[in-house]
Amino acid sequence: MSNEEQDLNILFQEISSIISRNIYNVTGEKKKQLLNRAENYIAEAQDIVNKMKKEASQNNNVQLDNKIKNAQNNITKFKSLVSQEKRNQRVNERTQLLGNPEDFDYNISDMDQRTRLLYGTQRLHDMNSRFEDTIRISQEAEQAGINTLQMLHQQRQQIIRANDTLNQTHDEVGRSGRLLSQIQRNEKIMRLLLILLVVIILIIAGAIIYLKISKIFK
Structure with missing residues (x-):
């Protein structure tokens, strides 16, 4: 496994950890810091992938091309998830600044029935949209984690095959030494x-x- 692949796997694990767990346990400035950190990790991962693309184009390495494709898909998913969370963060900040609709200083009973019905429908729609976004983000983060694990498993198999080849070479060298003796x-x-x-x-x-x-x- 090259140094670039090792660094890439570490970055993916950090990003996945932030998206799948940490950002749901914090709010406010702390959440903003985590999202910014995730963006920095994503930028570092993209730089590594760009270097790997140059290497693959020079060496015509099909196996490396597949790794780059999987890594780029993960980066794209991570970018989408972080962008969605940042949009949700801005909505939350705006809500905190302006106040929730139920905190407005007016008497809902003074509204006509049609206005109250539209108001309730809109609130229900907003809640449903946020719930669907949360489910989608969780599923995409889970899929990104699965892709990372699959990449790690492939690299582990490559290391095992390389070790077997090394052992076989060692045996052949031993037989050649005995023959020479x-x-x-x-x-x-x-x-x-x-x-x-x-x-x-x-x-x-x-x-x-x-x-x-x-x-x-x-």
Whole structure:
């Protein structure tokens, strides 16, 4: 796994944590800070993906292209989720500044029946829209988390395959070493046999010369 992929996974985990849990537990300035932090993480992740795109275009790496595609999809989803939450944050701030409709200083009973009905329908519609947005954000955050986990699983499988290849290479190197040692032993034996053969030939030649000299002197 490259350093870029490791950094990307860490950023995705941080963004997913902020979106799926933290921002629903805080309000006001704290929530704004978390959303800004998520945007910064998203920007860092986009920079990493852009670098990976350049590398993929230079090396024509299909496997890297698939990783980039998944990462870009996650970034797009995260951007959408953060943007939606920031819009909700602005609506909440505006509501706090202007006050809720039920806090207005007027007597609803003085409205005509049609106005009150429209007012109630609009409030119900707004509540339903916020509820649907909350469900959608939760589902998209969950899907982004699933995509991140799938990417981590793929990278884990790649590491396992690389480790198996390394072990196989180590075994082959071991077999080659043993074969080389055997060849070296055989070479030493052949040298010893050759030396022994030369010694035997010298002894035979010496014996023949000795016998011939003995016959001459007799």
